[in-house]
Every structure is written in structure tokens, then in C-alpha cells.
Amino acid sequence: MKLWVGIASLVLATACWAQESGIFQPASTNVWGAEYPRVDNAGRVQIRVKAPDATQIRLNFWSGPKMDMEKQADGFWTVTTPPLAPGLHYYTLIIDGAEVSDIGSHAFFGGGKDASAVEVPEPGSTYYSPQDVPHGAVREVWYNSKVAGTWRHALMYTPPNYDTQTSVRYPVLYLQHGGGEDETGWIRQGHANFILDNLLAAKSCKPMIIVMAYGYARRAGQAPPDLSGKPFGSPEMMKAMQDMAAAFEDDVTQALIPYIDANFRTLPDRDHRAMAGLSMGGMQTFQVTLNHLDLFSYIGGFSGAAGPLVLGDRKLDPKTDFHGVFADPAAFVKKVHLLWVGVGTKEPERMRAGLLRLHDSLEEAKIPHVFYESPDTDHEWQTWRRDLKDFAPRLFQ
């Protein structure tokens, strides 16, 4: 019977699930048959884990409630949160001091680990879920990067007719994850593929390829930085982060783009190449695109843009920052077809302040740009799904 134990446990789990009643339903982010986490119509989340010998368990939503769970007589610990905003919320459990993921949840790479997350549905929103429309494909590719000296993994989206209309060439959007996430984020957490499928079915955007790269890099032969004893934010750490950002910039421009253009039916010129990213990926986007306007003409910063490495807490100086590319609005508009910046209204104050300051700086410098505020969402994926939904239709028109 051993062969069947795995599947039998799944069958049993679904049986338990069927016995439950009430308004709480298993989250769509759960593994097959897992009864918890559960979500109700108001966005309240129930978590339940078995830990008969634990003395304390804390539920740790990264951008949400942090609550002590309560031990029940059966050895399970439970908690119900206040209503959460719609969207995908990362969380971990802290069991007697150990930060771990909840095995009822599928894993989503964030915070440098395969973390848990719960999806709170947005009533009436269908733009990021699979609909009965033609679906593009998500591909994984490996490219041998001379910059990094390793095989690197990237995800791609190709639009629905890519395989059948084999004489058509497509523009490309390079789309980056945030700090602590990886190249899987825009598909698993963001549902970028479904967002594009649905926009394309509605004829709201141009067919395009999306490339999602792994946003960390170290140059071939470069040793990891020795930061022992160096405090957070120290000059040594800033240097290490700048080195990594520069290695990533070279990997994108010298390894990834040539690989994509050589292996896929792209329109390989600046007028048909965009880059956008969220948080850390937004900062990488500004660095990569503004250093390489020969390669890019569409730029998106989702809850991250000019960034602390370049500006710190000051305003943009259009005359000097980013090689003075913002100094002459007329020249800028000739080169950059779209500059897009966004932030959620419920993001942390310092985050919002940085994006608002950049928006003001661009206004003062008379640089045309789109500034989008996502209502009632935090530094989380619902903001970035909305960003992509607003951003993609503006590309390659």
C-alpha cells in the first residue's frame, strides 16, 4: 500500500475539507486538499497548524497583522485575522522562535525563502485569473552568462499565437521582481501571464513577449563580499549592493538580451524594448534603462524607481542625476516613449514619500510621465498587478 499513501492522504484531506461549512473557504493559494488557510468574504483569514508540543506560535503577515495563535485541546493552533485588503499576502509562522512556512500553503519565493502566502480575492476582479480566452505560454529558459560565469534561469511569457504565427516578431518587456523575490514572482504571485492573456483578449494591449530575469548576480570569479561585523547600511554594504546591481546590469544587457534576441522572434531594437520592475526591480529598471537608452525606450517603476542608492532622501536633480537625461524635456521625449511611476496608497510612508518626491521632481523638470496610485493597497502584489494592467496597454503603441 505504500505506493498509495501519498495520494490517499490527499483524498482524505479533501474529505475533511468537504465536512467544513460556513463562509470561510480554503484559499486558492493552498496545496491540493488543504483545509487551511481559509478566507471569508470580508477578507478575514483563518490559520490552523498542528504543533502539539509548541509553547508559542506567532502568525507573521509581512505587510499585515502579527498575532499570537491559540492552542486548542487537540494540539492544533488557530487564529482568525481582521479583514485584509484583497491580494496576495506573504506570511510565515514563528514556532517557538523558529520562522517557518505553513505547509498548508503553496510556497511563494519572497524574503529570500519559499514563504507562505494567502490570496484574498478582490470581488469582481477577473483580470488576473484564468479566463476562457486564448492563453500564452510561460517558458523557463537557461542561458549561459559570460558575465556571471554560470547558467542563469529566466521565465518568459509568449503570447497566444507565438507558436502558430511563426513569421511574426514581437516587442519585449523585461519585467523584474522585488528584493528577496526571484524570477518566479511575476508568474506565481503576480499572474502576469493571465493579466496579459486577458488584456490581449480584450484587445487592450499589443502582443508582446515578457522576460523575467533572476535579479541577483555576481561577476564570474568574484568572491562573495565579506561583510562580517559591518552594520546594516554601512558603506561596505552599500558597495556590495552597488556591485551586485552593476553585475545584474551587465548580465541583462550583455548576456540576457542577446540570448533572447538570438533565440526568440523579437523585434530587437530600442523602440520595441521595455523594462519595468517592482521595488528593487524598479530601481534596477531605472539604472539599466537610463544607462542604456540605446536599448530601451519604455520605462516602468512600480513602488520603486530612482531609489536610495542614487538619490537617498533628496529630490531628483535633473541636470546631474542619471547622466542629466532629465535635463532637456524635449530631448527626453524623443528618446523615451513612456516613463511610468506608481505606488499604492497604503504603502509605508517612507516608500510613498520617495515615489511622490520623484513624481514632484519630474513635474518640476517638465518630464512627461504617468503617475499611478493604486487605491488602498500596500507594498504588495495587488499594487503591482494593477500597475502591470495599467502599464502594459501603454507599450509599443
Add this chain to the structure above:
Amino acid sequence: MKLWVGIASLVLATACWAQESGIFQPASTNVWGAEYPRVDNAGRVQIRVKAPDATQIRLNFWSGPKMDMEKQADGFWTVTTPPLAPGLHYYTLIIDGAEVSDIGSHAFFGGGKDASAVEVPEPGSTYYSPQDVPHGAVREVWYNSKVAGTWRHALMYTPPNYDTQTSVRYPVLYLQHGGGEDETGWIRQGHANFILDNLLAAKSCKPMIIVMAYGYARRAGQAPPDLSGKPFGSPEMMKAMQDMAAAFEDDVTQALIPYIDANFRTLPDRDHRAMAGLSMGGMQTFQVTLNHLDLFSYIGGFSGAAGPLVLGDRKLDPKTDFHGVFADPAAFVKKVHLLWVGVGTKEPERMRAGLLRLHDSLEEAKIPHVFYESPDTDHEWQTWRRDLKDFAPRLFQ
């Protein structure tokens, strides 16, 4: 600075890593920068987790050692295992009674959850790692299954020239995961894509498409079975498992195969269609292929084949089992180009006995088949990687 916390923590983690010395190295299955798990040349594994307030932590290798970890003065718990066989070993940690994954490890879906795993390298083996050869693509597809009444997710491998040689059509191998695993297993755990890349580069096998389906299904409108109070192995549970297997069979033959043949450049006939699977997937393979010899002509059972649902502990009866397809060897050989069965020499005795008994039954019935024993490997992925390496070159010749 908040924007940079994620990436900064990764930079710091790599710094710690660089400070370590000795023969233990971080496992290739770790998340970026995670110092533990570590593996030495003999296959010993070191695990280390932070859990300052825990009272007991047990390391739980599913097909390997189960050991108590030791608490250190700094709040970390550590353990070093005896040497493990080469390959990928699933494990979890049991922290004060809670079974959880190790956040130093990437997640691998097994046992119905995103579990941890550690890769112990096989000295000199390069056949399942990326080499400097042309790489095929891994694709994710979603198909709208009328059988299941839902969108279903599958992974595919297309060979290196699929995108450029657009007039070529390819044979297809349907390749299934085991019980408790999912459609990601053959790529993430098995490295099926690298195995095929390397076989193709050596001209050891024919170019083919591989399709990896999600091996659980429930018919549209069918309620989950109510198994409350029913013991493991009860008639009700067996019925539930048979229902799931039958729904999967219909999904493969009525939804998945038509979708693949309609959307990819396949050779859509039985002479160019194979199916294989591991453990539960091997049993599904026997059921699906032997019920549909109009669709398949190559059959592989990796550590799973006829299976307990059909045979229990008895020998195969060639006259009656599987519609008597094994009754006439000459007729069988005309229909089935390859019947392949394998098992690892270190698999649990009952598992080995089942496969050996099937092998004997086939010998007695004079049914030509390949029987392969993987030396020194257990009911784990190293067995199945070797199986695929032996099986794939025999297809479509």
C-alpha cells in the same frame, strides 16, 4: 532603506557563507546565500536552524535518517547525518510537534506539500545537470478540461530546435510524477529537461516533446468523497482512489492529449506517443496506456506499474488482467513497441517485491520487456533520473 532590506539580507547571507571553511559546502538545492543545509564529499548532510525557544527538533528524511537535532548556545539547532546515497532527498523538520519545511532549502512539492530537499551530488555524473549544449525549453500550459471542469496546469519540455525548425513535428512522451508530488516534480526534482538536453546532444535519443500533467483529478461537479471515519485502505477509500484514477485517465485521453496535439507540432498517432511515470504515476501509466492502446505504443513503469489497485499482492494473470492484453505475446509485440519496468535495489522490500513479481509474471507470459534495476538507490529521484536516462533512448526508434 526598506526597499533594500530584502537584497541586503541576501548580500549578508552570502558573506556568512564565505566565512565558512572545510569540506562541507552549501547544497545546490539551497536558496541563494543559505549556508545550510551543507553536504560533504561523503554525502553527509549538516542541517542548522534557528529556534531559540524550541524544546525538541527532529530531522525527518523521508527515505533516510530520522535524528534529533541538538540545541547550541546561540539558539541554533544542528545535526550531521551519516553518509546518504547520491540524489535528491526530501526532508522536513519536526519542531515541537509541528512538521515544517526548512527555509534554507528551496521548496520541492512532495508528500502533498512544499517540502525541503537536499541534493547529494553523484561523483562524475553530469547527465542531469546543465551542460554547455543546446537547451530545450520548459513551458507551462493551462488547458480548460471539460472532464474536470477546471483550468489545469501542465509542464512541457520542447527540444532545442522546436522554435526554429518550424516545419518539424515531434513524438510525445507523457511523463508522470508520484503520489504526493505534482506536475513540477520531473523538472524541479528530476531535471528531466537537462537529462533530455544531454541525451540529445550526445545523439543518444530522438528529439521529443515531454508533457508532465497534474496527476490528480476530480470530475466536473463531483463532490470530494466523504471518508470521515473510514480507515486507511477501507473499501470506501479504494473506491475514492479508483474514481480519481479514472477521472485522471479521462482527463489525459479526452482533454490533455487533444489540447497538446492541437497546440503543438506533434506526431499525433500511437506510434509516436509514449507514457511513463514513477510510483503512482507508473500505475497510472499502466492503466491509461493499456486501456488505450489505440493512443499509446511505448510504456514505462518506474518503481510503480501494475500496482495494488489492480493486482494487490498477487501475480499478474496474463489471460484476464488488463483486458487480457498480455495473453498473446505475438499480438502484444505488434501493438506495444516497448514495455519498460524498473526499480531501485535499495527500495523498500514490499516495493521491490511488487516490481520483481511483475517482471517474473511477464517473463512467464513471454512478454518482451526491459527490466532495469538502479544500483544502490531507494524510492527516490536518483532512481527515476536513471530510469529516464535508460528509457528515453529506447523511444521512437
